Amino acid sequence: MSRTMSSDHATSQILPTYKPKAPHFVRGEGCHLWDSEGKHWIDALAGIAVNGLGHNHPRLVAAIAKQAAEVLHVSNLYRHPAGEELAHKLCGLTHMDRVFFSNSGSEANECALKIARKAAWLHNQEHPNDMRGSHLVALKGGFHGRTLGSLSVTSTPRYREPFAPLLECLFVAPEDFAGLEEALSTHPAALILEPLQGEGGLISLSNEFLQGARELCNQHNVVLIHDEVQSGCGRTGTFLCAEAAGVQPDIVTLAKPLAGGLPMGATCVSEALGQILEPGDHGSTFGGGPLASCAALVFLDEYETGLAQNIAARGEQLTKGLDALVASSDLLKERRGRGLMQGLVIPGRAAEFEAKAFEAGLLVGTSAGDVLRLVPPYVLTAEDTDSILNHLKTVLTSMDTTS
Ligand SMILES: Cc1ncc(COP(=O)(O)O)c(C=O)c1O
Structure with missing residues (x-):
């Protein structure tokens, strides 16, 4: 079937919230893509940290085709086994008790955020002399999404300003423990943070800060939400990034690679908060449907039967390779991140680097202006990793000579 596509995105009828580039990808295999002109690309961006199983993963494709032929969608008014099995598996992996898809x-x-707000509301009804606020606390540099609630806890002024007023939120700088204590002493409903800030420039919060935030939330009776939408599902070498700090939040959120490329978000909740939402409090027509759930079951099974080891091995290879690049060039200031969520700080020239990598057929992203972001598929091989590093080296050499 032929499809119409205007020659220029500016003339297409899609709202101009993105500026998509020209290649029209027609085929994929693992970390590799081919466009309609036959050009080969290596994918170190994975659709912005999504395609954990890479492109055209045979088991994923077969499971999706099978489920689509059985039932695609039934709504949350009817039980279906894939969703329940997935919730059970996710609770095991996140050490939580309940999931909303x-x-x-x-x-x-x-x-x-709604669970935390309702928990505060219930608390206030029972304890009128010990009121909790409905406001929230989040970190500067944090990114939590574009809907009005998640935008309210996202700090970037450019994203927020046109949409004010938003929910009330106090922002604290990462690692500012005194500032966090002051903000939490105002009795907010929740603290939300990313253990490794993705959009904010690949900033890892220290174990001490994550542990201290947990203790302060306990002291002040504040719900602790870890947003692991980008850092979770194994990307940094453990299923949850905050596992490395030994910190268990009250709620952890996941999305991106969870359903292998199909849209799916998961809000994983502790038992204490698992009963806060009742029928009618929240909902989603599509959330956790059979198709996304069966894809997520394949993703988790692959993760547990070899992918986790591959992430560790490739993460180490990538870390060593990027460290060597940083050591070899004055253009690169620093490597950040861990596992398969890595950044290279290129002051003032990250966008130029990304554009040159793109010309050379390597897909990477940028973050916080100065950081080149690499979030490749989890299925990348040792050869793929070498190929990504070689592309980066070539671009770097060309830029070193033009600086
Ligand atoms: C940490 C984090 N939270 C939330 C989001 C929003 O996810 P989505 O774009 O799927 O709504 C993102 C997206 O990049 C993210 O990186």
């Missing part, structure tokens, strides 16, 4: 990271965060 939605369709994106923003929606996963909306649900988390």
